[in-house]
Amino acid sequence: MTPKICVKNLSKHFTAGVSTVQTLDNVNLRVNDGEFVTLVGPSGCGKSTLFNIIVGLLPPDEGLLLIDGEQQPHDHLLGQVAFMPQRDMLLPWRTVLDNAILAAEIDGVARATARQRAMDSLDRFGLGGFESHYPSQLSGGMRQRVALMRTFMFDREIMLLDEPFGALDALTRALMQRWLLEVWEGEKRTVLFITHDIDEAIYLGDRVLVMSARPGHIKLDKEVALARPRAPDIITRPEFVELKRELLATIEDESLKAFAAMNRSVSDKEAGGR
Ligand SMILES: Nc1ncnc2c1ncn2[C@@H]1O[C@H](COP(=O)(O)OP(=O)(O)OP(=O)(O)O)[C@@H](O)[C@H]1O
Ligand SMILES: [Mg+2]
Structure with missing residues (x-):
């Protein structure tokens, strides 16, 4: 089956003053038609940057983006995908x-x-x-x-949502998750959804992708083998808990790497300042 979205070997860096930040390094992912894929990863690993590239707001340094099997030049992308930015x-x-x-x-x-x-x-x-x-x-x-x-x-057939429920209280968030699944099950749009909440990632997703610490790439790609429609209490099921354990272990690893890199850059700056 031709994937709805296919990202191949995508890389991106930013330059600010004298410093360069390699944000994405060789990102590869596929999202099938009508699939709901969730994306988690440490803060600053490049999730929003990846979305900005897919919707055409930013050009990649390297790599290809295909929609319905057709390669998309950067300047053809704007307007092809419905996008909810993080802010x-x-x-x-x-x-x-x-x-x-x-x-x-x-x-x-x-x-x-x-x-x-x-x-x-x-x-x-x-x-x-x-x-x-x-x-x-x-x-x-x-x-x-x-x-x-x-x-x-x-x-649009493709919808990219960057932490859409990030500012909601827990109760409203749970209601919005259920509402979103109901709407999505009726419309079957292809969705790529960023969240920091692992329960949300599993509850909503057909697959969960875990991004590595920066420079970001896809570290883990796990199918969520839970039938739909999903009742809210599915989060207590052993299959759910087992998958959560595995995802958390990877995210924890990557977050520790991100934290260590942050500390290294602070101490480098301090050493440079002396
Ligand atoms: N326009 C830009 N100019 C310079 N650096 C940028 C720019 N956009 C993003 N970055 C840098 O790229 C890195 C990744 O940022 P991004 O916003 O993609 O992370 P994220 O994974 O979405 O984080 P969060 O989970 O906190 O939203 C950060 O180090 C950020 O400072
Ligand atoms: Mg972000």
Whole structure:
């Protein structure tokens, strides 16, 4: 089967002043059509950078990106994929409704049509009655739901979500996870989803990818062999717990490497300063 997304040997570095940070090194991954793949890894390992490259916001140094088997030059990518960035990027001068329709509007949907579609979706996103509020009048969780709604309204087969539930309290987060699975099971879009929460990664994913410490590459690729639909108490099942143990061991290893590298760079700077 031709994968929906295929990333081959992708690398990326950043230069700031005199220092160079190799952020991604030889990333390879595939996501099949209709698959829900979650991505976890230590903070700073390059997860958001990888997403920015896949959606066309950043060029890679090296490597290939294929969608439906077709190689995509960097400057053809923008607009092909629905994307929710890690920061919600709401426009402060637009209401909830007008923020929610932004991507659809840019995509050429008439404003009145987009507004009607958004009004019909407000309740599903827990935003009913807040259509005329401005972002500054919302809680962090509500802002994130507006950003999520905007991403859903951008009608694309592939959706990249960068920690969409990061700012939600535990109860709302659990409700949003269940809601997302229900919507996804109805639509079968291809999803790549970044999270720091291992339970969330397993509960939502068909597969979980673990990224290494920087420079990031895919360290572990584990299938989640749990039938759908998944009840919330699935997290107590032995298969779930066993998979969690294995993922945690790898993430812990990589996080320790990331921490050691951070300490090394601090002590190098201190030594340089003496
Ligand atoms: N535009 C940029 N210019 C310079 N360095 C950058 C830029 N974007 C990212 N980096 C660096 O690349 C590395 C990876 O950043 P990235 O945001 O991709 O990590 P992440 O895995 O998403 O982390 P987190 O889990 O904290 O969100 C960091 O060291 C960061 O400072
Ligand atoms: Mg990030």
